Amino acid sequence: MTAPPDAPGGDRAPAPGTGAAEDLTRLAVALERAASWVRRTTAPAEWNLVALSTLDALDTAGPQRVSDLVARESISQPGMTGLVARLEAAGLVTRGPDPRDGRATLVAATEEGSAYIRMRHRLRAGAVAAHLEALSAAERHALLAAVPALTRLAELAPDTHDATRRSRTEEGS
Amino acid sequence: MTAPPDAPGGDRAPAPGTGAAEDLTRLAVALERAASWVRRTTAPAEWNLVALSTLDALDTAGPQRVSDLVARESISQPGMTGLVARLEAAGLVTRGPDPRDGRATLVAATEEGSAYIRMRHRLRAGAVAAHLEALSAAERHALLAAVPALTRLAELAPDTHDATRRSRTEEGS
DNA sequence: CGAATTTACATCAGTGCTTTATATATATGC
DNA sequence: GCATATATATAAAGCACTGATGTAAATTCG
Numbered sequence: 001m002t003a004p005p006d007a008p009g010g011d012r013a014p015a016p017g018t019g020a021a022e023d024l025t026r027l028a029v030a031l032e033r034a035a036s037w038v039r040r041t042t043a044p045a046e047w048n049l050v051a052l053s054t055l056d057a058l059d060t061a062g063p064q065r066v067s068d069l070v071a072r073e074s075i076s077q078p079g080m081t082g083l084v085a086r087l088e089a090a091g092l093v094t095r096g097p098d099p100r101d102g103r104a105t106l107v108a109a110t111e112e113g114s115a116y117i118r119m120r121h122r123l124r125a126g127a128v129a130a131h132l133e134a135l136s137a138a139e140r141h142a143l144l145a146a147v148p149a150l151t152r153l154a155e156l157a158p159d160t161h162d163a164t165r166r167s168r169t170e171e172g173s
Numbered sequence: 174m175t176a177p178p179d180a181p182g183g184d185r186a187p188a189p190g191t192g193a194a195e196d197l198t199r200l201a202v203a204l205e206r207a208a209s210w211v212r213r214t215t216a217p218a219e220w221n222l223v224a225l226s227t228l229d230a231l232d233t234a235g236p237q238r239v240s241d242l243v244a245r246e247s248i249s250q251p252g253m254t255g256l257v258a259r260l261e262a263a264g265l266v267t268r269g270p271d272p273r274d275g276r277a278t279l280v281a282a283t284e285e286g287s288a289y290i291r292m293r294h295r296l297r298a299g300a301v302a303a304h305l306e307a308l309s310a311a312e313r314h315a316l317l318a319a320v321p322a323l324t325r326l327a328e329l330a331p332d333t334h335d336a337t338r339r340s341r342t343e344e345g346s
Numbered sequence: 347c348g349a350a351t352t353t354a355c356a357t358c359a360g361t362g363c364t365t366t367a368t369a370t371a372t373a374t375g376c
Numbered sequence: 377g378c379a380t381a382t383a384t385a386t387a388a389a390g391c392a393c394t395g396a397t398g399t400a401a402a403t404t405c406g
Contacts, residue, residue: 021298023317024305028297029229030320033327035208036226040247044394048363053209056202066384074213079364081385086363103372103383124201125194131329132197139322144196146319147203149312154206156304217365221392240354252393254356259392276354276401352403361394369386376379 041127050075051083055092055109055117063108065098092116214300223248224256228265228282228290236281238271265289 039049047055050073057072058064064072070080084107087093092113098104109117132140212222220228223246230245231237237245243253257280260266265286271277282290305313 023320024298024302025294026320027316028301029294030323030327031207031301032211032225032229032294032297034204034323035211036222036229036246037327037329038204038208039222039226044247049209049212052205053212056205056209072213073209074217076365077384078366078386082363101373101383105384121198121202121205124205125197128201128204128326129197131326134329135322135325139325142315142319143322143326144200146315146323147196147199149308149316150203150207150319151199152308152312153301153304153316154203154210156210156307238354249394250355251357251395255392274354274402278355349406350404354401355399357398358396363392365390367387371384373382374380
């Protein structure tokens with residue numbers, strides 16, 4: 001990884017001349033602080049971050065098995081079972097048998113669940129919009145320009161610290 | 174503001190007039206997913222996100238009172254009192270009297286606490302670096318360029334859903 | 347100055363989410 | 377069919393969070 005030189009696009013580069021490692025650390029800190037902001041601005045009485053992330057995954061990627069969600073969200077299997085049970089009780093997801101494996105349980109977002117997570121996204125968008133007014137035009141543009149990269153970063157393997165590694169690399173099929 | 178044409182995976186102008194709301198929603202979703210990634214890649218056995226954020230605030234902004242931390246982290250005052258007690262027991266912070274207000278307690282990061290949070294930042298930087306290799310140069314640049322905006326966004330008032338002021342239980346007359 | 351009110355924090359009791367350990371059902375290999 | 381592995385559910389327990397309440401210090405007002 002090398003610090004990108006003068007990048008095209010006319011945006012100001014992150015202080016040319018500073019070390020690449022320092023840039024990386026600043027990015028890491030910025031991501032952690034942004035995560036903290038997301039947590040702080042999430043209504044406490046509602047579903048927690050794990051639940052919202054799970055619901056978002058089901059809405060985006062379609063039905064998944066409990067073990068898939070466990071691997072994705074990095075919580076324990078009983079934890080995910082309990083979460084799915086609560087989401088089901090609230091009518092946000094449904095549980096059904098997996099036609100390909102009688103042991104597995106397929107979890108799918110209901111129409112209400114999809115509507116809920118999209119409503120949450122709109123709420124978040126409103127909060128973001130309220131804060132964007134305090135930023136400069138360049139900063140606003142920089143945030144919007146970073147959306148694809150942020151999304152891809154979040155999609156990448158959730159390993160890093162790892163715990164129960166499942167070597168299964170098989171995809172949907 | 175320059176509006177570069179569509180570049181693969183990287184720069185994308187806000188597209189004035191066309192789907193600004195959708196851009197906002199995409200940004201909101203990207204932030205939530207990035208927050209989810211931060212949470213997933215934080216070792217569960219370690220300190221939780223509130224603790225890390227509190228420690229980061231103490232390391233960055235210096236000693237603070239419990240009530241300041243409560244306002245900043247959006248958790249309850251008993252929650253913060255308990256968290257500070259745990260951090261103190263671990264040797265990461267110290268509690269002392271506020272010379273300007275005998276009722277208050279000043280919380281400060283210890284040298285060990287500062288070293289710990291900086292170690293966490295380096296760990297995060299390593300995780301980010303490992304994933305940046307999978308991104309395009311444009312995406313990497315977009316992320317680095319967004320650092321100041323992300324930081325400022327996270328600094329802005331943690332309002333949104335409120336909770337600060339609680340109505341008084343006594344309605345005089 | 348002294349009493350009442352407000353503020354800052356600690357303590358208590360309760361709740362919810364998480365974990366590890368274990369059980370049940372299905373799949374797979376012999 | 378039996379033994380083993382896998383996928384999920386259930387049970388028991390721990391801990392962090394919340395609301396309610398208590399205590400000490402500061403501020404306000406007579």
